[in-house]
Amino acid sequence: MTLVREIKPGVFSIGAIDWDRRLFDALIALPDGTSYNSYLVRGKNKIALIDAVDSTMADVLIENLNALGIKKIDYIIVQHAEQDHTGSLGRLVELYPDSTVAGSARCLELLVEFGLVDKKRTQELKDGDVIDLGGKSLQIISAPWVHWPDTILSYLAADRILFSCDFLGSHLATSTLYADEAVVYRAAKRYYAEIMMPFRQHIRKHLERISNYDIDIIAPSHGPIHARPEFILNAYGEWASDEVKNQVVLPFVSMHGSTKAMTDYIADALIARGIEVKRFDLTNSDIGLLAEALVDASTIVIGTPTMLSGAHPLALYAAILANALRPKTRYASIIGSYGWGGKMLEQITQAMPNLKLQLFDPVVAKGYPKEADFRRLDRLADEILAKHRELMHAQSATK
The missing domain is CATH 3.40.50.360 (Flavodoxin domain)
Structure with a gap:
């Protein structure tokens, strides 16, 4: 069953909910499951897919793309090379042979090493680069060490959406597209503690940087979307501060x-x-x-x-x-x-x-x-x- 949800005109959530997963990295318990979020941005001229879900959910992503009638993808933007973001990448580059896999230099290096893409199919994205889709443009924000060295964020200025990768996310399987703040707070805090806390100094730097952007929606790679960005930004600001x-x-x-x-x-x-x-x-x-x-x-x-x-x-x-x-x-x-x-x-x-x-x-x-x-x-x-x-x-x- 497909699950395609429109965030803004031409911007869709097409990832997968994993209700049953109970362990991540053979270490982190997932009492509430998780999600592998993937987003499609359709401009007047080109289409970009942001992140490519875990391999266990590749069929779900492909069904969602088919439900939208997507015949061509111009850019597959990989914000982070970890397997839960790239599990279906191998199948996608076969299904969409004209697509370009784009990511940071370190990310592309990892993807090639992992055997997920031919280097000839890649495009390096640097901080400040802009991908013009026609009427919609994605600006790249380099954000290393939240929580891998390869991480980038993507900012869609036309709709004021920040695609934040693992940053500001949560391991939470939920049917709601947007965060119920009373529910997501604990899941987000636990996610921060287990995954982000070792990089607290980097997080503070990146929080300061994205404060310069007009953001109406934060769309992370795990958990629900934040329609009130100040909720999760304020929480991260408190958690990453020096105050105890x-x-x-x-x-x-x-x-x-x-x-x-x-x-x-x-x-x-x-x-x-x-x-x-x-x-x-x-x-x-x-x-x-x-x-x-x-x-x-x-x-x-x-x-x-x-x-x-x-x-x-x-x-x-x-x-x-x-x-x-x-x-x-x-x-x-x-x-x-x-x-x-x-x-x-x-x-x-x-x-x-x-x-x-x-x-x-x-x-x-x-x-x-x-x-x-x-x-x-x-x-x-x-x-x-x-x-x-x-x-x-x-x-x-x-x-």
């Missing part, structure tokens, strides 16, 4: 109950001091929600027992994940227990070299925590409170 919130993220794992007792105690101690706590039992938590929690938090406290002389692998994974995502978190500590010794603390701290964190003294108990250990947790909670107050005051003073 009075929050502690508390991922933990416990084998015999000792670390859990310490985790529960410090969670209650922090809450009693007016600090919001986001607690994650790593044996059954959605890692995407942990990533989302890291977007705003001032502090991360990792709870782990000692296992075979080192940190529990799940706790170490949480540290590695935080290191990869590079949140703006300012402070960290470690709590947990041990039996006969080991290198738990060293492993956790060495797993987070990318984070510029101030480390509070760890609280590690031998066996089940004793009264003295709980008092040390109280002192840790006091230290966190003092630093949070100092930080919140400094942030308020700069507003």
Whole structure:
């Protein structure tokens, strides 16, 4: 069944909704599915297709093109070479033999290396280049590192539409073409956390740059379209800023109950001091929600027992994940227990070299925590409170 929806006269959404996909990159959970958005822009003289969907949905894209009666495509604009944007490219260049595949130099290099297109069929697009379709022109905006080095955005000035690639998108399967902001906010934040957050500095630069464009619609490559651009732009501005919130993220794992007792105690101690706590039992938590929690938090406290002389692998994974995502978190500590010794603390701290964190003294108990250990947790909670107050005051003073 075809699904062609007109955004503006001559501008169509012709991508595919993937209701059932539950894992992306063999890592990222998709509790709400996703979409692979592809857009067709038809000018008076020429036609451009923007992005080419995942290979699993190639038939859907081709059916949508057929439903529009498209016999010729002049430009296939590849904004980003990742497979969910290029999965049907091989079939498209066969179906439309006169088409030119256009993208950034790095993107085209990747497409040729992947065997998706002959270099003779390509056209390099540079920042500021304009593709004139006749009455409609696409201006190219170079946007490397949101989230690959090859990314470009495409701006359709006549209709004030920004085709934003992965930037400003969300993994969300929905029947609505335009974003329900109450629904899409969490999906967009999770998407930012898992995919965009490591490139926060680049995102800030690109947000500033696109603020110079008149934009009525933002059409990303995943998730619904934004008919009120300020919603998603403001959200990204907040997430990518240096400001943090009075929050502690508390991922933990416990084998015999000792670390859990310490985790529960410090969670209650922090809450009693007016600090919001986001607690994650790593044996059954959605890692995407942990990533989302890291977007705003001032502090991360990792709870782990000692296992075979080192940190529990799940706790170490949480540290590695935080290191990869590079949140703006300012402070960290470690709590947990041990039996006969080991290198738990060293492993956790060495797993987070990318984070510029101030480390509070760890609280590690031998066996089940004793009264003295709980008092040390109280002192840790006091230290966190003092630093949070100092930080919140400094942030308020700069507003």
